[in-house]
Amino acid sequence: MDDHITDALSRPAVLRLDERTTCLRFETMKVASALTAVRHLLDRGAIARGDTLVDSSSGIYAHALALACHRYGLKCHIVASTTVDATLRVQLEVLGATVEPMPATPSLKLDQNRRVARVREILRDNPRHHWMRQYHDEVHYLGYRPIADLVRRELGASPLALVGGVGTGASTGALARYLRETDPDTELIGVQPFDSITFGSEHVRDPDIIIAGIGSSIPFANVDHTLYDTLHWVGFDAALAGSVALLRDHAVFAGLSAGAAYLTARWEQRVQPDRHVLFLAPDTGHRYVEAAYSRHRQATPVDELRPHQIDGTDDMSLPWSRMRWNRAPAPPAAVDVPDGAGRLVTR
Known part of the structure; x- marks a missing residue:
């Protein structure tokens, strides 16, 4: 029996879609990393009960951090993206988190930059707050070892091919690192949106992008970057096709990044027939209903798509x-410049 909802949410459903494809389906994937990261910091004495943890989020991490703070008696301050909807915001507030939404902007790039700048202002004014640094700190890798097991x-x-959204690198990167301890030949296939600097797609605009996470x-x-064998850049229309197909064919209702990963996994089955393909579905599809699933009749059949x-x-x-x-290695634009904030390396 679990002692807290975070225990249950940290475990994915393992769904065999066919003989060569498995889906790791989470309700909120980053609970696994946030929970373990917070527990690790408490054990080290880097934070203590009653402290305030702060970070920026476009959705999933905000929920995960608020749940971890609820469990361990910590305060939580979220600088929220414009993509955080009313349903999630209410949950965060009831959990006790302070939610600071950023003003609406037509640019997700501007939104992300402003959120990080606002976190720095908060830390300047509240030096005892602890920045979780989900974008920078490898402490977030630790929670994925039990999932790899x-x-x-x-x-x-x-023999495995692991497929999933890159994001901060913690989920796919950590799983690949731990899986390669027993099988160094495990393939890692990363999924990216267009207009992202992480793997050099910032010069290609996707006007409908809502998978910025x-x-x-x-x-x-x-x-x-040195963990990844193959990259797929998937636009909104293709991700929508994958999401609709995943729901229609397998009854898995998941977010757009899961749809992009499913589309990618189907293709990798063709080019790597000797491997079992495992892909990540990091969240449910609820927050994408209006912006994506409502267009399901317009979705291209996945069999008509190829990269x-x-x-x-x-x-x-x-x-x-x-x-x-x-x-x-990383492309030049994706290399982080040290900012003296005390990055904790936990490899």
Whole structure:
């Protein structure tokens, strides 16, 4: 029996969609990383009960951090993206979090930059607050070890290809790192939106982008680019097609990044027939109903889609591009500049 809802939310459903495809389906994936990160910081004495934890979020991490703070008797301050909807905001407030929404902006890039700048202002005025640094601190990798262990128990020694949104790098990067302890040949396939600097797609605009949580307009220090074998850049229309297909074919109601990962997983099945493909569905589809699922009748059948196979990032194009990354280092624009905030490395 679990002692707190975070225990249950930290465990994904392991769904075998067919003989060669498995979905790790979470309600709120970042609970696993936030919970373990907070517990680790408490154990080290870096924070104490009653302290205030602060961070910026576009949604999933805000919920995860508020739940972890609720469990461990901590205060929580969230600088919220314009993508945080009323349903989530009410949950955060009832959990005891202070939610500071950013003003509406037509640019998710501007929204992300302003959120981080606001966090710095809060820390300047409240030096005892602790910045969780979900974009920069590898402490967020730690919570994925139990999930990697679960994967190996469920799938055995099958050669794996792991597919998922890159985001801050903690979920896919951590799972690949831990899975490679027993199988160094585990393939890691990252999913990115267009207009993200993390893997060099900032020059390609997607006018309908609302999957910014898996990409970034600023450098993320805890993305280890050298872990990734292949990258897929998936636009809104292709992600919508994948999301609708995942729900229609397998009854899995998940967010747009899960749809993009499902689309990617189907393709990787074709090009890597000797591997079992495991993909991540990090959240439910509820907050995408109006902006995405309401267009389900317009969604392209996934069998009609295929990625542009490219050899360099200059060649990518909508709605979907694929490139072998071959565990190369970060592109120059994605390299984080140290800011003296005391990055905690936990490799």
